[in-house]
Amino acid sequence: MDQTVSLVLFSGTDDKLQSAAVLTVGAAMMGRPVEVFLQYWALDAFRADRILKDHGVAPEAGPEGARAMADQGKPHWSELFGQAKDLGEVRIHACSDSMEMFRITAEDLDPLVDGVWGVASFFREADGPITFI
Amino acid sequence: MDQTVSLVLFSGTDDKLQSAAVLTVGAAMMGRPVEVFLQYWALDAFRADRILKDHGVAPEAGPEGARAMADQGKPHWSELFGQAKDLGEVRIHACSDSMEMFRITAEDLDPLVDGVWGVASFFREADGPITFI
Amino acid sequence: MDQTVSLVLFSGTDDKLQSAAVLTVGAAMMGRPVEVFLQYWALDAFRADRILKDHGVAPEAGPEGARAMADQGKPHWSELFGQAKDLGEVRIHACSDSMEMFRITAEDLDPLVDGVWGVASFFREADGPITFI
Numbered sequence: 001m002d003q004t005v006s007l008v009l010f011s012g013t014d015d016k017l018q019s020a021a022v023l024t025v026g027a028a029m030m031g032r033p034v035e036v037f038l039q040y041w042a043l044d045a046f047r048a049d050r051i052l053k054d055h056g057v058a059p060e061a062g063p064e065g066a067r068a069m070a071d072q073g074k075p076h077w078s079e080l081f082g083q084a085k086d087l088g089e090v091r092i093h094a095c096s097d098s099m100e101m102f103r104i105t106a107e108d109l110d111p112l113v114d115g116v117w118g119v120a121s122f123f124r125e126a127d128g129p130i131t132f133i
Numbered sequence: 134m135d136q137t138v139s140l141v142l143f144s145g146t147d148d149k150l151q152s153a154a155v156l157t158v159g160a161a162m163m164g165r166p167v168e169v170f171l172q173y174w175a176l177d178a179f180r181a182d183r184i185l186k187d188h189g190v191a192p193e194a195g196p197e198g199a200r201a202m203a204d205q206g207k208p209h210w211s212e213l214f215g216q217a218k219d220l221g222e223v224r225i226h227a228c229s230d231s232m233e234m235f236r237i238t239a240e241d242l243d244p245l246v247d248g249v250w251g252v253a254s255f256f257r258e259a260d261g262p263i264t265f266i
Numbered sequence: 267m268d269q270t271v272s273l274v275l276f277s278g279t280d281d282k283l284q285s286a287a288v289l290t291v292g293a294a295m296m297g298r299p300v301e302v303f304l305q306y307w308a309l310d311a312f313r314a315d316r317i318l319k320d321h322g323v324a325p326e327a328g329p330e331g332a333r334a335m336a337d338q339g340k341p342h343w344s345e346l347f348g349q350a351k352d353l354g355e356v357r358i359h360a361c362s363d364s365m366e367m368f369r370i371t372a373e374d375l376d377p378l379v380d381g382v383w384g385v386a387s388f389f390r391e392a393d394g395p396i397t398f399i
């Protein structure tokens with residue numbers, strides 16, 4: 001039960017990022033180390049100048065679902081990731097392949113991101129569940 | 134190999150819910166305990182008065198894919214979850230955060246759902262793979 | 267750390283398939299066995315006559331994201347899966363239920379696919395993380 005929870009964040013919509021943040025907080029509360037690996041559209045959402053912008057929700061949410069999310073009064077997912085880092089052993093790395101794809105550098109990313117990793121480094125630490133979101 | 138298979142159901146479209154149900158049946162057949170945790174749009178699909186309604190499929194399915202799903206003559210995914218519960222140790226819990234978001238209570242949910250859990254309870258039982266669908 | 271990485275490929279868009287291929291290469295590089303199980307829209311994308319076609323990207327990518335993907339000059343994901351098979355112990359199986367749904371036979375599939383499995387066979391080999399993409 002002290003295996004690392006490895007999360008690959010692929011999607012960059014606010015509903016999936018909020019779900020990922022809630023799971024990260026829950027894992028940290030239970031004393032599990034968490035490795036978050038940012039790829040593709042999730043990486044794009046962690047740019048310092050975009051992180052607080054509206055990233056939309058899954059098309060299936062519909063107007064009722066989008067309204068329920070907006071009205072729930074929960075802290076922004078970026079704040080939840082910050083709380084998770086305060087609670088436990090949570091690290092966030094950006095995928096070097098996706099960095100190249102978007103032509104962004106480490107300075108473009110929000111300070112929540114601890115560094116840039118290749119996919120081999122991600123697997124070096126992945127001794128437990130690997131959850132793709 | 135007797136580790137619990139922990140499934141976080143996030144998506145509420147019929148294709149993903151059917152895939153989740155097929156995986157749950159397969160895991161139960163192989164003697165694995167399964168914990169299903171319902172969040173966001175998947176939780177919404179488990180409301181008693183909506184579970185049998187059309188929840189659509191992923192946009193990528195296209196008309197050909199949607200037709201192939203409709204014509205396959207498989208039992209509804211809710212029936213497959215029921216079969217999995219008969220076969221093995223399968224429990225389904227609703228995420229308390231998502232319950233609040235949708236302002237629904239335990240009585241609104243289909244009887245397949247065994248109760249309401251916080252995310253910490255989910256991680257307390259998650260001693261194996263954690264699969265996000 | 268020598269547990270099998272079990273990947274359920276559900277989505278058939280080029281961004282998710284490329285992410286899955288990159289993860290497969292990374293796991294193989296680190297000496298992990300990888301079992302890839304093709305379902306639904308991902309199975310459809312592995313048909314011999316469709317594998318190199320344009321399968322689109324997630325709606326959330328937007329025009330900027332789609333352009334970044336197209337311009338990155340990475341080998342096609344099918345080539346990456348081939349490289350992963352050369353690097354390590356990587357097997358790709360098609361889900362028999364999804365084969366029936368699409369009414370396709372083993373001959374319709376790309377040679378990357380090693381055979382057809384039921385979901386019980388998938389769980390028989392799943393002694394580690396189970397990642398749904």
